[in-house]
Amino acid sequence: MPTVAHFYQNHFGLRPRPSDRADWLELESEAGGCTIALHQAARTQKSGAAVKIVFAVADVRSFVAHRTQAGLIFGPIHAAPGFEFANAKDPAGNSISVSNRGLKTPLAKK
Secondary structure, eight states: OHHHHHHHHHHHOOEEOOOSOSSEEEEEOTTSSOEEEEEOOOTTSOSSOSOEEEEEOSOHHHHHHHHHHTTOOEEEEEEETTEEEEEEEOTTOOEEEEEOTTOSSOOOOO
């Protein structure tokens, strides 16, 4: 858990919430609008769960370029009608994505 927690703190600015439990860690955004909980999955859980954490970013290309320099590895940037996104994995192999889908700022025409 410490490696995964550091990943989300370093790349997405999430901060740990106070806790006295070693087996459960909550991280929240600085503004308090997002909280994720980290814990060890049960051995009986299937790997490869169909869940992806998506982080909203205003400029996907800029975010990917900046975080790539910091060691986060993304796949290609995908362009869809009205938004862009890029996928990656956290240190535990969980799928994550950055996307500007749903943000109020429309994409500039290229």
